[in-house]
Amino acid sequence: MQFTSEQRLDDGVLEREFTLGEIPGTLWTPGSAPAPLILMAHNNGLPKGEPRLVARARHCAANGYAVAAIDAPGGGDRPRSAAAEQARADLRRAMQAGEPVDEIFESFIGPLVEKAVPEWRTTLDALLSLPEIGGPVGYSGWTAVGVRLAVVEPRIAAAGFFAGGYVPRAQREEARQVTIPLLFLLQWDDEGNPRQRALDLFDAFGSKEKTLHANMGGHVGTPWFELEDGGRFYDRHLK
Amino acid sequence: MQFTSEQRLDDGVLEREFTLGEIPGTLWTPGSAPAPLILMAHNNGLPKGEPRLVARARHCAANGYAVAAIDAPGGGDRPRSAAAEQARADLRRAMQAGEPVDEIFESFIGPLVEKAVPEWRTTLDALLSLPEIGGPVGYSGWTAVGVRLAVVEPRIAAAGFFAGGYVPRAQREEARQVTIPLLFLLQWDDEGNPRQRALDLFDAFGSKEKTLHANMGGHVGTPWFELEDGGRFYDRHLK
Numbered sequence: 424m425q426f427t428s429e430q431r432l433d434d435g436v437l438e439r440e441f442t443l444g445e446i447p448g449t450l451w452t453p454g455s456a457p458a459p460l461i462l463m464a465h466n467n468g469l470p471k472g473e474p475r476l477v478a479r480a481r482h483c484a485a486n487g488y489a490v491a492a493i494d495a496p497g498g499g500d501r502p503r504s505a506a507a508e509q510a511r512a513d514l515r516r517a518m519q520a521g522e523p524v525d526e527i528f529e530s531f532i533g534p535l536v537e538k539a540v541p542e543w544r545t546t547l548d549a550l551l552s553l554p555e556i557g558g559p560v561g562y563s564g565w566t567a568v569g570v571r572l573a574v575v576e577p578r579i580a581a582a583g584f585f586a587g588g589y590v591p592r593a594q595r596e597e598a599r600q601v602t603i604p605l606l607f608l609l610q611w612d613d614e615g616n617p618r619q620r621a622l623d624l625f626d627a628f629g630s631k632e633k634t635l636h637a638n639m640g641g642h643v644g645t646p647w648f649e650l651e652d653g654g655r656f657y658d659r660h661l662k
Numbered sequence: 663m664q665f666t667s668e669q670r671l672d673d674g675v676l677e678r679e680f681t682l683g684e685i686p687g688t689l690w691t692p693g694s695a696p697a698p699l700i701l702m703a704h705n706n707g708l709p710k711g712e713p714r715l716v717a718r719a720r721h722c723a724a725n726g727y728a729v730a731a732i733d734a735p736g737g738g739d740r741p742r743s744a745a746a747e748q749a750r751a752d753l754r755r756a757m758q759a760g761e762p763v764d765e766i767f768e769s770f771i772g773p774l775v776e777k778a779v780p781e782w783r784t785t786l787d788a789l790l791s792l793p794e795i796g797g798p799v800g801y802s803g804w805t806a807v808g809v810r811l812a813v814v815e816p817r818i819a820a821a822g823f824f825a826g827g828y829v830p831r832a833q834r835e836e837a838r839q840v841t842i843p844l845l846f847l848l849q850w851d852d853e854g855n856p857r858q859r860a861l862d863l864f865d866a867f868g869s870k871e872k873t874l875h876a877n878m879g880g881h882v883g884t885p886w887f888e889l890e891d892g893g894r895f896y897d898r899h900l901k
């Protein structure tokens with residue numbers, strides 16, 4: 424893990440860019456060490472530098488967590504793949520035409536999850552070797568990757584998933600194997616993400632402790648107080 | 663409003679029994695005054711002295727709220743009505759036999775809501791005349807009474823409803839007239855309270871700000887952290 428730049432934020436949080444082999448990432452660490460860790464992944468492979476993700480990560484680090492984000496293969500600062508670019512173009516065209524998009528999502532997001540999960544595990548290994556990071560480890564964000572990680576990675580102790588994003592059939596099927604405490608965040612009128620599918624997924628998770636928070640509005644309308652509610656969820660399980 | 667007994671709890675909360683005409687009630691007030699007020703009603707007219715309601719009320723008062731509970735007509739410390747007793751017996755028999763219970767609930771809860779709501783308004787008038795109670799006013803608990811109150815009583819500024827309890831058709835129909843901020847608390851596997859009906863009710867509320875919290879388990883299994891989440895909901899809207 425090579426750190427390539429760093430800046431100290433006003434609230435004492437240290438924000439560092441890193442590379443780990445081909446993987447570019449950002450690590451936020453609080454003043455106090457060793458800190459519990461949250462892996463923060465953006466739905467459908469959106470870039471780690473996306474302002475809403477960065478704002479969430481900084482808020483979380485200011486509350487005493489180390490937070491890490493990485494770019495998924497083909498996204499953010501990473502080389503584009505022709506197949507992924509084609510899938511994105513197909514998606515845009517199908518959405519504009521009002522055509523079904525499930526099979527396009529499946530062909531695009533399914534392989535992306537398969538590639539992203541081992542990279543998250545490699546990143547987790549590297550992060551946990553840093554003296555400023557302790558444990559336990561939580562996960563936040565991208566549901567499909569989080570489901571797969573929670574199934575294969577015993578070091579993930581609790582997870583907050585955002586329902587707005589395509590979840591491949593493989594992850595919908597293995598949801599019942601997820602048994603860690605979950606907070607599942609749903610936007611009630613999320614355009615393009617069917618509500619019933621999200622409710623079915625919440626129902627399917629195998630966790631004894633799982634909580635659904637649903638709020639009004641579309642995909643990006645999650646109210647600010649959910650950031651604080653999420654913080655208390657992690658505090659209960661990781662501190 | 664006549665106070666008939668009082669005790670000071672360890673955390674400084676004053677707990678007083680009162681009568682207001684035929685209505686018996688309990689008022690909890692915090693050390694500091696004037697306090698915002700929460701009207702706390704138990705689903706389906708369960709008694710104000712029920713231990714879980716009392717625990718919630720004391721917790722809430724310790725956080726700086728005046729809290730009031732009253733017994734609904736025919737319940738708690740009030741004279742039983744032959745009709746209500748018959749309906750309760752019919753309900754038990756129908757539930758044991760696995761027969762449909764909607765029409766029995768409708769004939770029992772519908773009139774109870776009609777009688778309880780004016781009593782809550784009378785109680786609210788009396789409470790707001792006390793110097794130790796300021797405003798604004800919130801509501802907590804029994805959904806059916808809360809829907810009706812929120813529609814007819816402009817002094818109710820925010821409400822937390824518990825989904826576990828029969829909501830008469832009249833209140834399901836007027837749910838879209840409710841426009842105040844809501845927190846709707848659902849037990850995902852609440853025996854005897856169909857989940858889909860609760861989700862439909864959440865969908866129907868007219869409020870722009872409404873949040874659903876769903877947790878695992880049966881009717882009485884709400885996790886303790888929802889009490890704190892509820893407190894923060896009221897803090898956002900009443901303090």
